[in-house]
Amino acid sequence: MEDKYDFGLIGLGVMGRNFILNVADNGFSAFGHDLDQEKVDALKDEGDKEHKIDASTSIKTFAKALKQPRKIMLLVPAGKIVDSVIQSLLPHLDRGDIIIDGGNSFFTDTDRREEELQKRAIHFFGAGVSGGAKGARLGPSIMPGGSKSAYSHIKPIFEAVAAKYEGEPCVAYLGPKSAGNYVKMVHNGIEYGLMQLTSEIYDLLKKAGDFSNQELHDTYSQWNEGRLQSFLVEITSKIFVQKDDLNLSELGLLDQIKDKAKQKGTGKWTSQNAMDLGIPVPSIDIAVNMREISALLSERTAADKLYDRPETEKIDKTKLAELAEEALYFSFIVTYAQGLHVLAEASKEYGYQLDISVIAKIWRAGCIIRAGLLADITEAFEKDGDLPNLLVSPNFVEKVKGSVNSARELVAFGAKNAIPLPGLSNSLIYFDAYTSTRLPLNLIQAQRDYFGSHTYERLDKEGVFHTEWD
Ligand SMILES: NC(=O)C1=CN([C@@H]2O[C@H](COP(=O)(O)OP(=O)(O)OC[C@H]3O[C@@H](n4cnc5c(N)ncnc54)[C@H](OP(=O)(O)O)[C@@H]3O)[C@@H](O)[C@H]2O)C=CC1
Numbered sequence: 001m002e003d004k005y006d007f008g009l010i011g012l013g014v015m016g017r018n019f020i021l022n023v024a025d026n027g028f029s030a031f032g033h034d035l036d037q038e039k040v041d042a043l044k045d046e047g048d049k050e051h052k053i054d055a056s057t058s059i060k061t062f063a064k065a066l067k068q069p070r071k072i073m074l075l076v077p078a079g080k081i082v083d084s085v086i087q088s089l090l091p092h093l094d095r096g097d098i099i100i101d102g103g104n105s106f107f108t109d110t111d112r113r114e115e116e117l118q119k120r121a122i123h124f125f126g127a128g129v130s131g132g133a134k135g136a137r138l139g140p141s142i143m144p145g146g147s148k149s150a151y152s153h154i155k156p157i158f159e160a161v162a163a164k165y166e167g168e169p170c171v172a173y174l175g176p177k178s179a180g181n182y183v184k185m186v187h188n189g190i191e192y193g194l195m196q197l198t199s200e201i202y203d204l205l206k207k208a209g210d211f212s213n214q215e216l217h218d219t220y221s222q223w224n225e226g227r228l229q230s231f232l233v234e235i236t237s238k239i240f241v242q243k244d245d246l247n248l249s250e251l252g253l254l255d256q257i258k259d260k261a262k263q264k265g266t267g268k269w270t271s272q273n274a275m276d277l278g279i280p281v282p283s284i285d286i287a288v289n290m291r292e293i294s295a296l297l298s299e300r301t302a303a304d305k306l307y308d309r310p311e312t313e314k315i316d317k318t319k320l321a322e323l324a325e326e327a328l329y330f331s332f333i334v335t336y337a338q339g340l341h342v343l344a345e346a347s348k349e350y351g352y353q354l355d356i357s358v359i360a361k362i363w364r365a366g367c368i369i370r371a372g373l374l375a376d377i378t379e380a381f382e383k384d385g386d387l388p389n390l391l392v393s394p395n396f397v398e399k400v401k402g403s404v405n406s407a408r409e410l411v412a413f414g415a416k417n418a419i420p421l422p423g424l425s426n427s428l429i430y431f432d433a434y435t436s437t438r439l440p441l442n443l444i445q446a447q448r449d450y451f452g453s454h455t456y457e458r459l460d461k462e463g464v465f466h467t468e469w470d
Pocket residue numbers: 010011012013014015016033034035036039075076077078081084085102103104105129130131132133264
């Protein structure tokens with residue numbers, strides 16, 4: 001028994017290799033498996049006196065090497081590969097063993113897998129991991145969901161390897177079934193929204209303020225020292241001054257990167273599922289749309305030739321940076337608000353029993369959307385766990401009031417000067433609509449009843465009404 005390993009990891013790619021090294025750094029013995037001999041050999045080479053690590057291309061050897069109940073994490077590409085890895089593992093597992101899918105799997109796949117494995121008395125966790133390669137190596141945020149009783153077996157390992165925020169590990173049991181995968185999916189939806197916002201503000205600063213890459217670096221670095229402090233603002237500041245390895249021109253690397261953004265699906269799934277739940281997330285929707293529009297590069301180039309655009313007015317650099325900081329702060333708040341709103345609704349719909357303050361807490365460090373704001377968000381939901389929307393939190397009303405007008409000014413400027421600010425615009429539209437007692441959708445109800453007898457409700461009388469409009 002002593003020779004057996006505490007933890008097993010399948011898929012020794014970007015995330016898996018780093019995660020298993022992190023586990024070994026924290027004093028747990030760990031055994032890896034990948035079909036690629038080179039990756040297996042590279043991991044074996046990491047073993048030394050302090051790190052008990054081994055690996056094999058044989059799934060049987062891998063399973064035999066693990067202590068029971070086996071704790072096996074998968075960090076393989078989402079989709080059919082996860083099913084095929086589970087199938088290849090099953091003949092070598094015993095009742096009570098635990099499989100943890102750490103990848104970005106779609107949440108209904110996780111529910112299906114959990115149900116199937118339950119029949120064989122195997123516990124299954126969907127545990128989203130965020131933080132990229134560096135996070136996996138040095139401390140990610142981990143979002144586990146699954147069987148509460150089985151969580152006690154993996155808790156010590158996850159708490160040891162997770163990022164720490166003021167000493168607290170950025171991992172917590174989130175809820176049953178696919179709760180962990182779902183939360184990670186929405187994390188990524190918010191990630192899409194924040195990335196879109198930081199990108200369009202970069203465009204605005206360049207076009208309206210003639211900011212150089214060095215000035216963009218200085219501005220984002222300065223923002224990162226203040227209330228916009230976040231991983232994404234920090235890395236963006238660094239990206240602006242990254243030199244080009246290929247040195248093909250005088251320009252920095254960023255200026256040579258094609259403006260076609262790829263996507264693996266988690267942002268789109270967030271939008272699709274939010275729509276199924278009836279929760280609006282326009283700041284995330286538009287971020288997905290913008291990646292889609294960006295992919296139409298040749299069509300965009302052809303269309304560009306057909307239309308003139310107005311000459312861009314210029315704004316004083318200091319003034320523009322001030323407006324942009326306020327607008328970005330406003331739209332970051334709105335984007336988190338939308339993501340958290342989806343989580344609250346999904347919790348009811350799917351029975352996840354999510355505690356939003358705990359989710360905000362474990363996002364404060366380690367993950368891609370970590371930000372100073374998350375400490376304030378945690379506090380808001382600790383005060384009121386049933387908060388329907390961050391925008392109505394007493395902690396946030398003054399922050400929003402103090403920044404929304406800059407968003408208005410820039411959205412108007414962008415529209416007039418043909419600089420697309422879609423994330424900012426959608427955040428503002430969402431805010432204005434969500435905070436309006438009366439919207440013109442009474443007219444839509446009238447139209448529906450006019451052409452389809454769909455009925456309507458009245459302000460002045462209870463009940464459902466239909467009018468013979470003609
Ligand atoms: N990269 C990132 O920043 C993040 C990724 N994720 C998620 O984590 C998961 C893994 O991502 P990532 O590490 O980037 O992916 P990689 O492609 O880098 O790694 C996946 C590894 O799994 C191996 N693999 C594939 N099929 C099998 C199999 N049947 N048996 C054993 N090993 C197999 C692959 O081998 P081979 O290459 O030879 O096929 C590869 O080594 C994905 O779901 C991803 O979405 C989550 C957070 C961040």
